[in-house]
Amino acid sequence: MGEQPHYTGRLLISCPDRPGIVAAVSGFLFAQRANIVSSHQYSSDPSGGRFFLRTEFFLPDGCDRAALAEVFAEEVADRFEMDWQLRWWGERRRTAILVSRQDHCLLDLLWRRRRGELDTDIVAVISNHPDLERETLAAGVPFHHVPVPDGGKAQAEERMLELLEGNAELLVLARYMQVLSDGFLARIGMPAINIHHSFLPAFPGAEPYRRAHERGVKLIGATAHYVTARLDDGPIIDQDVVRVDHRQGVEELERVGRDVERLVLSRAVSLHLQDRVLPDGRRTIVF
């Protein structure tokens, strides 16, 4: 963050692993006179697995970015069947946030944005309740109240799609308590990150904190994951837990849960915006 760029460009690659990938990529960058700032790579299995790479680099002034991308595609990417992206410093992605009534995740994201911890513009907060309008507007972010009345989910989702379309590259579900339809998820055209509580053992269904308390769990946790059609079962980005004991009532477990939820969600959104999360089927590689 801050004023000075830590890099000019960021290259993300995912492809079938085989010898020569790093030599080809680093040879290409060297030929372009790029100076690598940081680089992480991972192979799920050197024989038959998948290779992942994330590189940040400086380029000398006056470099032709469009040409560079074209040359990379021709000389390197096609040969190795790469999924790849090239991002440039200053190309800030836009984020939209869905909330319901709980404010802890939303406020933490808005505050981190203001502190410069999240490299994004928050362009819209959409909620099925009007409660958080004042805080959203105070942070200079447009607020859209899209109620979801009984039988009105399809219409509400259409309205949300209109608000999102072309306006954001990331959707964050910051304790949005409505289930989104598969159709909505298929049409948003951007990744969505969700946060949900996690216990050992799990307590699916209603009133999880009450049931966790009744069962005497010693750890309260949260999981941030990409949203897929499989409810609460998308690729995990980050997780954390906090220790609790029998003296803490349901209310206090919920308070602890809020603390760990806002922290894990903000960390996951930050990792995503730094392109440090690469999907690998049902899991993620986090560099």
Add this chain to the structure above:
Amino acid sequence: MGEQPHYTGRLLISCPDRPGIVAAVSGFLFAQRANIVSSHQYSSDPSGGRFFLRTEFFLPDGCDRAALAEVFAEEVADRFEMDWQLRWWGERRRTAILVSRQDHCLLDLLWRRRRGELDTDIVAVISNHPDLERETLAAGVPFHHVPVPDGGKAQAEERMLELLEGNAELLVLARYMQVLSDGFLARIGMPAINIHHSFLPAFPGAEPYRRAHERGVKLIGATAHYVTARLDDGPIIDQDVVRVDHRQGVEELERVGRDVERLVLSRAVSLHLQDRVLPDGRRTIVF
């Protein structure tokens, strides 16, 4: 532990909550000239809930212990419908351990016993495999190989019951990989503590570490609990987790899992032996 007693007696109480319990118990102890060393209490709900108390105290020399227990029963316990126990310094409980092939939990328990961290005599190690005989004998503990051939579980459990009956007050399942029958659990006549891996989300069934790795979990955990007829679902005593990432293969996750398993199991056994774990239906109160 060490040489000097930290207390003479330990009183454990569980009863329906209502006013006057603490006044009655502490008045009784004061009248006996007991000096309270430590005391913990908890009420699940002051109206209609359950009250739990654990007190350690010194008594002046020459006190008649049997008489004291009798007087307590008459004057206090019956009036408040208490479940209660009175333990005396030096009344060491005996522990038996079930293992299979994995040695990490067993060795940790044997070592802590030797260090004086566990206030118990380990009287027997029973295993369905012969692998850990040498380490067990080296610690001065009898080893019993009770194989469980196909179709031979009933007979094996009979043999184990013979070995346990009258010889132990606690059974620890230190990675015992056989499912114990409800009948066995009903007949052992002592609490049993089990350790099992815990992930977020859970991966019931075979090869949990491989599946946790495929799913990219970020936390590897373990849960120690009392064994009940509901598999892996008894009252939780302790839990912990360790953070992992995608670079760690299945083997390394298993290594991390062993570290957290042995720590959590030893902590749970230690808490139990100090009478710090009071059952409360499907959960525990840990003082």
Add this chain to the structure above:
Amino acid sequence: MGEQPHYTGRLLISCPDRPGIVAAVSGFLFAQRANIVSSHQYSSDPSGGRFFLRTEFFLPDGCDRAALAEVFAEEVADRFEMDWQLRWWGERRRTAILVSRQDHCLLDLLWRRRRGELDTDIVAVISNHPDLERETLAAGVPFHHVPVPDGGKAQAEERMLELLEGNAELLVLARYMQVLSDGFLARIGMPAINIHHSFLPAFPGAEPYRRAHERGVKLIGATAHYVTARLDDGPIIDQDVVRVDHRQGVEELERVGRDVERLVLSRAVSLHLQDRVLPDGRRTIVF
């Protein structure tokens, strides 16, 4: 918190340990028809140590509170040379906050107050910089800018004393970057809680995060403590750490530091306001 009281009164005791204290206190409460909701006690040493007790209880309607306190003093407290306090549900203490430019601790406290997590009224924010006025006023709290020019500390502290005197029962230093004089601390007449970063090893002096980074520390921590004349060395209330690694630059360590600082400070303030922190010389007992 919430609408329903969890208790009527809260009794805090600290006195030389000797037999009979619990019997006397619980006998007194029972005689007053009090119903104990929760109770914690601790003795630093049953022979010659100090005894600490915190009890929450309900009283029947119509009880005369002033009389009860008087009777307690006469019948119990004096006999055992007790330091004691009796607090009643609804007697909310007032908190003042000192800040400089960093907003993370202040905003977290204001937000938790609004959520009902902190049982206090925040009556004033005092700062040596004007930066955080807008956020403070937005939370409905008066903001006082008290600059501390070179050579003007004595005058600034006089102004702060005027603002605090009779207006608050707790002072929180939420990243206030001026050293307070011993005279100021002696005159405020209320406890003060401070937060500061903690590393292993410690890096006293300027730019601690840069030096921690140069030294490759693996844990970033924070400590909340009562302020005494010994700088950063008062009784510890709470501490926590977060794991970091070499990839994280100074900026990112500072970000991690902010997260752990705001969490630890808010936890410490909450514990204090619930009267769960009892001083014991240079340390605290946290129930």
Add this chain to the structure above:
Amino acid sequence: MGEQPHYTGRLLISCPDRPGIVAAVSGFLFAQRANIVSSHQYSSDPSGGRFFLRTEFFLPDGCDRAALAEVFAEEVADRFEMDWQLRWWGERRRTAILVSRQDHCLLDLLWRRRRGELDTDIVAVISNHPDLERETLAAGVPFHHVPVPDGGKAQAEERMLELLEGNAELLVLARYMQVLSDGFLARIGMPAINIHHSFLPAFPGAEPYRRAHERGVKLIGATAHYVTARLDDGPIIDQDVVRVDHRQGVEELERVGRDVERLVLSRAVSLHLQDRVLPDGRRTIVF
């Protein structure tokens, strides 16, 4: 570890950062038909900083290892002024351990060696006390009792140097309670790893656990570091902490300390033996 090699060779590099390093190294490996298994790199600063690389790779059968090292030196290493090492699968390093009377770190290392968690041969245990001879011999490791009488340190260190010289590539101080002379450290000719307790704040000098207890610390920690002439101040390899509270006496803090010490030391030794710790002046890079 296990039966199958996870790699053939492991290349470790540290050099002044400048463009082209990764291209040169990966181009070289590709030309040798090496298949990279894993690779980590880090630059302390792309302009004027230091570059670190750790790569594991497979080579086709029949490759001439000596020739490969020679070619790498000529074609790559010299050009970039690299400090480098090339290690081959199966070249197991030898470890010697210094202990005094405390057994927890020693036993953990011996057990992990037997489990195959540490890729080393433990060739000697040297102690200034005879206490741990039986456990050492039971693990099949030679035990050397080298007492350090008053005024006899120089002679004892000479004896230890004789035992170590040419016999080990790593020295582990597993709670060795004697201060080693600078001369000894200068002459051992191998890295040495030490473990020591860590508190927030630190308590240098005698009886740290007693003083930590008196001060009410909430976290008990341990730090593993390379030994340098500056006592307890060498580059940190790993650290960890465990939460404690006022109820835990000095004895129990020591027990918690042992648990965290053995875990952190074993992790640090394992990281070192996997060549995952690269020194960078007063700190380490841990891949």
